[in-house]
Amino acid sequence: MQMVTGSYSSEDVVFLLKDLSDASLEKKTDERERAIQQGVHYSEMLPVEYEPTKDYLTLFHDSLNTYKQKVAVAVGTVSELIIEKKGRDIVLVSLARAGTPIGILMKRYIKKTFGFSPPHYSVSIIRGRGIDENALLYMLHHHPGKRLVFIDGWTGKGAITKELTQSTHKFEKKHGIKLDDELAVLADPGYCSSLYGTREDFLIPNACLNSTVSGLVSRTVLNDQWMKETDFHGAKVYKELQDEDVSIHYIDVITDEFESAAPLIQEAVKTVKTSDRSPTWEGLKSINMIQNKYGLDDINLIKPGVGETTRVLLRRMPWKILVKDRQDPRLKHIFQLTKERGVPVEEFTEMSYTCCGLIKPLEQDR
Structure with a gap:
């Protein structure tokens, strides 16, 4: 089985993913949207990966310049907490693909x-299919006695947090091996984790782009047509986008911030350690309010937080965008994207997130 390599160094990360670069899996946004809402699982296909436009790249570089120190502080904070809580006999396991750059940054820190x-x-x-059990077995076999630490970029509704817990329980029943299901995240605006760098809902720059900030790797795929039961889950590598690839640049810029951010990291660690880190699922309460107000039966049509809202504007067909405060300077890029796409913006002050994207159910004419 040929494994995905991507554009990162193997010293930074090893992808336990089957290379499906030759498979035809992409569908256009409207075709994919219709398929998802008709019951086709999102993991069986991929969105078309376009070359990032000048606007997207400008947005990425602007947000990187604005938030590089904030990201570095959050990376350092969650890394310090992991070492204190889990020890040194650990294996970092980032959840592809949004978790991959964060895992690399933590390894470097x-x-x-x-x-x-x-x-x-x-x-x-x-989501709905679980974690790759073949990948878990591979890591446990190659690193006996070490603790797997699962890593992601940010929390939204907490769907992946719940999926991880369900998957590890299922894995224990099947294989008799108990895994630590605590998900470490850079940012936890959904209040779903007790191991995080910050709970602030801000734009993590790698949310602006897709494969070109994730080692040229696609979203992950689980499609029986292209894989066997013993295979890892799959992904594609978009080598044709290598001229636009900013994956290593992103990692290097944040890494360069670690030294100057050291005092801020220690301060942030103290603050997080003295705060109540119990998950309250505050974000999910906001989601329920939004569901009730806008009559959305399917929770998956609600994309909370700055990162998810940015992604829904880049990848899906949003019906409207909710913002907590129209004057929030952190939402400049959201307003830019909504203007470009003609998506209405509505203020919704009651939610815990700074913004939220709503996808229109295709059968409804609103």
């Missing part, structure tokens, strides 16, 4: 600060 480099893999987890 740990090496720089603690002087050792934990193994780091990127594996697939799919």
Whole structure:
């Protein structure tokens, strides 16, 4: 089985993903939207990966310049908490693909600060289908006695947090191996995790782009037509986009911030450690309010948080965007994207997120 390599160094991450670069899996946005809402699982197909426009790249570079220190502080904070809580005998397991750059940054921070480099893999987890069990077995076989630490970029509704818990329980029943299901995240605006760098809902720059900030790797795929039961979940590598690839640039820019951010990281660690980190699922309460107000039966049509709202504007067909505060300077790019796409913006002050994207059910004419 040929594995995905992507554009990252194998010293930064090893992808436990089957290479499906030759498979025809892409569908246009409207075709994909209709298929999803008619019951086809999103993991069986991929959105078309376009070359990023000048506007998207400008948005990425602007947000990177604005938030590079904030990202570095959050990476350092969650890394420090992981080492304190889980020890050094760990394997970093980032959830592809949004978790991959975060896992790389944590590995680099740990090496720089603690002087050792934990193994780091990127594996697939799919909502409604679970985590890749073949990948789990592979890591456990190659790193006996080490603790797997699962990593993602941010929380939204907490769907992946719940999926991870369900998957690890199922894995224990099937294989008799108990795994630590605590998900470590850079940002936890959904209040779904107790292990995070921040709970602020801000734009993590890698949410602006797709494969070109994720090692040229696609979203993960689980499609029986292209894989066997013993295979890892799959993904494609978009080598044709390598001229637009900013994956390494992103990692290097944040890594360069670690030294100057060190005092801020220590301060943030103290703040997080003295706060109540219990998950309250505050974000889900906001989602329920939005569901009731706008009559949306399917929770998956609601995309909460700045990262998810940005992605829905880039990848899907949003019906409207809700913002907590129209004057929030963190939402400049959201207003830019909504203007470009002609998507209405509505203020909704009661939610815990800074913004939220709503996808229109195709059968409804609103």
